[in-house]
Amino acid sequence: MSRAVESDLVERLLDGEHRALARAITKIESQSPGYRDIVSELHAHTGDASVVGITGSPGAGKSTLVDKLAKYYRDQGETVGVIAVDPSSPYTGGAVLGDRIRMASNVGDMDVFFRSMSARGQLGGLSTATADAVKALDAFGKDRIIIETVGAGQNEVDVVKTADTVIVLVQPGSGDDVQMLKAGILEIGDLFVVNKADMEGASRTVAELQEMIHLRDDPRANLDTGHHGVEAFDDAGHGHGGHDGHGPDDADADADTDADTDEPPVWTPQVLETVATTGEGIDELVETLDDHRDYLDASGELAEKARKRAGEEIRQLLRSDVNRLLEAELDRRGGVEEFAEAVVEKETDPYAVAEDVLEPLRECLDDRDD
Amino acid sequence: MSADSEQRTIRCLIAKVGLDGHDRGAHVISRAFRDAGFEVIYSGLHRAPDEIIQATVQEDVDVLGISILSGAHNTLVPKVMAGLEEYGALDDTLVIVGGIIPEEDRPGLLEQGVDAIFGPGTPMQETIDFVKENAPERA
Numbered sequence: 371m372s373r374a375v376e377s378d379l380v381e382r383l384l385d386g387e388h389r390a391l392a393r394a395i396t397k398i399e400s401q402s403p404g405y406r407d408i409v410s411e412l413h414a415h416t417g418d419a420s421v422v423g424i425t426g427s428p429g430a431g432k433s434t435l436v437d438k439l440a441k442y443y444r445d446q447g448e449t450v451g452v453i454a455v456d457p458s459s460p461y462t463g464g465a466v467l468g469d470r471i472r473m474a475s476n477v478g479d480m481d482v483f484f485r486s487m488s489a490r491g492q493l494g495g496l497s498t499a500t501a502d503a504v505k506a507l508d509a510f511g512k513d514r515i516i517i518e519t520v521g522a523g524q525n526e527v528d529v530v531k532t533a534d535t536v537i538v539l540v541q542p543g544s545g546d547d548v549q550m551l552k553a554g555i556l557e558i559g560d561l562f563v564v565n566k567a568d569m570e571g572a573s574r575t576v577a578e579l580q581e582m583i584h585l586r587d588d589p590r591a592n593l594d595t596g597h598h599g600v601e602a603f604d605d606a607g608h609g610h611g612g613h614d615g616h617g618p619d620d621a622d623a624d625a626d627t628d629a630d631t632d633e634p635p636v637w638t639p640q641v642l643e644t645v646a647t648t649g650e651g652i653d654e655l656v657e658t659l660d661d662h663r664d665y666l667d668a669s670g671e672l673a674e675k676a677r678k679r680a681g682e683e684i685r686q687l688l689r690s691d692v693n694r695l696l697e698a699e700l701d702r703r704g705g706v707e708e709f710a711e712a713v714v715e716k717e718t719d720p721y722a723v724a725e726d727v728l729e730p731l732r733e734c735l736d737d738r739d740d
Numbered sequence: 741m742s743a744d745s746e747q748r749t750i751r752c753l754i755a756k757v758g759l760d761g762h763d764r765g766a767h768v769i770s771r772a773f774r775d776a777g778f779e780v781i782y783s784g785l786h787r788a789p790d791e792i793i794q795a796t797v798q799e800d801v802d803v804l805g806i807s808i809l810s811g812a813h814n815t816l817v818p819k820v821m822a823g824l825e826e827y828g829a830l831d832d833t834l835v836i837v838g839g840i841i842p843e844e845d846r847p848g849l850l851e852q853g854v855d856a857i858f859g860p861g862t863p864m865q866e867t868i869d870f871v872k873e874n875a876p877e878r879a
């Protein structure tokens with residue numbers, strides 16, 4: 371595999387060839403030789419797409435909602451890229467990726483580029499692969515990119531963090547869902563969407579969510595502004611939190627986000643209701659997404675997020691690269707089993723082994739101190 | 741660099757094209773492929789050739805498995821093959837067809853670029869082995 375092949379692939383991708391985009395993502399996903407050159411070359415062409423992440427428990431309606439969102443954007447003449455991440459079996463590595471089934475509104479529309487990815491069990495590799503795949507879609511020229519994942523664990527949370535705006539999808543009437551949110555997903559949601567809002571218990575779930583949002587221990591959060599989400603829903607999604615306050619109906623309760631005060635705008639997570647199967651609430655959702663995007667722009671958080679992400683990407687790459695170097699070093703020294711045996715026999719201990727293996731690297735870096 | 745060693749995972753699309761509503765076979769093969777360590781994307785029922793083409797191109801699958809029990813294979817399969825050709829996906833996708841395909845129709849399908857046809861009663865392992873051996877090399 372030569373450098374020229376990668377360049378050619380990148381060129382065809384930038385030219386808008388679907389097959390090249392698909393192949394680039396395959397290389398990114400399987401980390402095949404040369405994929406780094408591809409991502410490096412693509413990087414300069416990224417930054418134009420708006421990226422939304424959607425997470426929620428299985429069956430919450432993520433794929434259906436993604437389908438409706440994609441349809442909405444397509445109707446506005448925008449192009450859409452979707453990355454759907456599904457779990458894979460830790461035993462066989464196999465996976466059934468089924469989210470495509472729900473993409474019924476965008477049948478045969480090549481300008482909706484839908485790609486399924488599975489967690490292939492690389493250490494932290496999934497978030498890197500997702501971020502890189504997003505870059506490929508971005509460079510290809512997609513206006514809107516949606517990342518969809520099951521919100522089950524840290525891995526998935528990392529994945530959604532690739533997005534500028536994160537939607538957490540919740541099913542009504544399932545106390546368990548709200549329990550799950552307590553475990554950490556609450557912090558990452560910019561928007562909470564109670565899907566299947568026509569089901570019994572929806573309003574209670576909305577109320578519970580609002581309560582939890584306002585209990586968040588965020589010093590910047592405006593703790594006593596009441597029920598944002600409901601208002602936002604009632605007045606067709608003219609969300610309050612992130613607005614710089616030019617809208618006439620924005621006068622209430624949002625003094626600290628008004629443009630005429632000098633304080634930076636604050637975003638209070640919104641709670642919306644949708645019925646994804648019928649498309650109810652999608653307009654409001656899109657408007658609130660745009661509001662959040664405006665907020666990100668106005669507050670400078672978009673740039674801040676990009677910097678943080680870049681920093682995290684660098685760290686992640688370094689971690690996995692150093693890890694590989696050390697794995698190779700372990701192998702050269704006879705493999706980890708031998709060391710493990712020695713540790714079990716009490717001839718040495720794990721710390722001493724780690725120190726021993728790491729030493730040349732440390733020395734090498736120390737020597738460069740000039 | 742050897743450390744760049746690639747995890748080769750075979751990706752398959754299992755597709756139900758056309759009007760027949762029986763997807764037990766497609767489910768069984770999806771599960772068997774998953775258990776063999778493949779990544780399986782299942783299309784769902786009643787897909788049009790366009791959808792199958794879109795999915796095959798975008799997902800960059802190594803293997804496209806089409807399940808047809810309705811007898812419309814002579815209409816549907818050529819459409820899919822032509823679409824794959826259009827998007828440059830025909831050469832490096834292994835296309836297999838499963839279902840009820842009469843003996844006299846098989847040469848025609850194979851001529852159009854179908855790589856193998858598996859009728860009812862084919863042992864699962866035979867299909868899996870065929871895929872493992874013939875999945876195209878991805879550069």
